[in-house]
Amino acid sequence: MAYVMSDPDKIDRKCLIEMVAVDKSYATKRETIHVLKEANLKVLSGEVLGIVGASGVGKSTLLHVLGGLDQPANGKVIFKGHDIYRQGNSFLEKFRNVHVGFVFQFFNLLPDFTALENAMFPALIQNKQKSVARERAEYLLCEVGMQDRMSHKPGELSGGESQRVALARGLMNQPDLLLADEPTGNLDTHASDQLIELIRKLNKEFNQTFVLVTHSQRVAGQLDRVLELVCGKLNPIKQNLVI
Ligand SMILES: Nc1ncnc2c1ncn2[C@@H]1O[C@H](COP(=O)(O)OP(=O)(O)OP(=O)(O)O)[C@@H](O)[C@H]1O
Ligand SMILES: [Mg+2]
Numbered sequence: 001m002a003y004v005m006s007d008p009d010k011i012d013r014k015c016l017i018e019m020v021a022v023d024k025s026y027a028t029k030r031e032t033i034h035v036l037k038e039a040n041l042k043v044l045s046g047e048v049l050g051i052v053g054a055s056g057v058g059k060s061t062l063l064h065v066l067g068g069l070d071q072p073a074n075g076k077v078i079f080k081g082h083d084i085y086r087q088g089n090s091f092l093e094k095f096r097n098v099h100v101g102f103v104f105q106f107f108n109l110l111p112d113f114t115a116l117e118n119a120m121f122p123a124l125i126q127n128k129q130k131s132v133a134r135e136r137a138e139y140l141l142c143e144v145g146m147q148d149r150m151s152h153k154p155g156e157l158s159g160g161e162s163q164r165v166a167l168a169r170g171l172m173n174q175p176d177l178l179l180a181d182e183p184t185g186n187l188d189t190h191a192s193d194q195l196i197e198l199i200r201k202l203n204k205e206f207n208q209t210f211v212l213v214t215h216s217q218r219v220a221g222q223l224d225r226v227l228e229l230v231c232g233k234l235n236p237i238k239q240n241l242v243i
Contacts, residue, residue, distance in 0.1 A: 013044040016209055017066065017177060022075030024061055035061045036072065037232030043177065046207040048199060050220050052237070053229035059213040060105055062229060063179045066211065068096045080176075097125060101170030103180035105213075107162045109154040115141060115165045116150040122172040133172070140168035143198055145191075159186030164195070171202070181213045189218070196222045 024036040035058035043049055043066075053059050064070035066077060068084050076083045084095050096102075101122070109118045116137055123133035141150055144164035154162055163186050170178050183199075184192035196219055202208040212223065220226045226238040 013046065015042045016045040016080070017043045018076075018078045019062075019066060020076045020078065022065060022072045022077065024058070024065055024070070024072045034232060036065065038075065039229075039233050041066070041227070041234050043209060043211055045176075046203065046209055048203050048210045048212065048224045050223040050226035050238075051211060051213045051229060051234070052215070052220055052226060055215075057229050058232065059229055060181050062234075063102075063181050063211065063213060067100045067102050067177075067179045068092050069102075097122065098173060099176045101173065101175035101178040103163070103166045103170045103178070103183050105181035105185070107154070107166045109162055109165060109169075111154050114151050114153055115146060115157065115161075115168075118154070118165055119168040119172060122169060126173060136172060137168065140171055141165070144168050145194065160188070160191055163187065167195070171208075174206070174208075176209060178208060178210045180210065182215065183212060184214065184216060184219055192216065192219060193222075 019039055019041040021038045021040060022036050023034070023038060026033045026035065039062070041062075051059055051062065061070065065072050068077070071085045077085060079095060079099065082091070084092060110121070113121075116134070119137035119141055120133040123136065124130070138150065141147060144167055146161060146164050146168065149157060149161055154165075157165065163183060167180065167183055170180065184195055187195060199210055199212070200222070203210060212219070214220055220238070224239070225236070227234040228237045
């Protein structure tokens with residue numbers, strides 16, 4: 001496949017969120033692990049961006065920093081012109097609840113609630129009408145092929161099914177940015193292709209921006225732009241955005 005290589009700075013699309021010189025370390029009793037080292041990243045509005053990299057390199061950490069869940073030691077995360085970690089708690093809370101959807105690597109579904117209730121949660125937190133939340137959750141669960149499992153609790157779902165419920169939940173509030181950590185990690189090839197097709201459909205129809213962490217070469221091959229996280233920094237490995 002031939003890709004057009006170009007510089008994101010020169011692409012005429014708006015930057016939705018940007019990381020500038022971000023450092024993130026974890027200090028344990030024995031050592032300090034430097035995960036992100038002056039890492040820079042621009043996510044363009046309306047793109048489907050892939051992040052790849054070896055296990056343990058820091059992909060989940062990167063998504064957590066980008067999604068307002070984990071403050072970096074140094075550097076900025078700028079969303080629509082605001083440095084998210086320097087605006088105070090209420091800004092950060094709103095950013096996380098309204099502007100970002102998160103699909104966690106290990107799903108984080110609430111065990112005592114059904115798939116439908118789990119998907120509805122972000123809307124209920126926003127005080128949306130229950131009937132409106134229910135209608136959208138049912139629509140999204142149908143879109144991810146979970147129409148026959150809506151009344152199941154997470155303990156009664158397979159890994160792939162849980163992942164699809166988590167995607168529906170992440171999309172519930174129509175976030176500006178959907179961050180998904182290995183969203184196809186538990187799916188077979190057919191289900192994975194279907195999920196990527198859905199992501200592309202949502203991207204095309206609603207200009208939904210996605211950042212997807214993936215280990216799958218096949219998934220990376222289906223995305224607009226792919227960056228690799230190596231030694232704490234992001235390097236472009238593929239770009240076929242229309243410019
Ligand atoms: N809370 C923590 N305390 C200490 N070290 C941590 C913590 N969270 C992550 N790490 C370490 O930071 C590094 C990056 O972890 P991270 O989970 O971001 O990697 P990853 O690229 O998502 O890996 P995988 O592909 O296996 O999911 C790893 O070496 C991990 O052991
Ligand atoms: Mg991870």
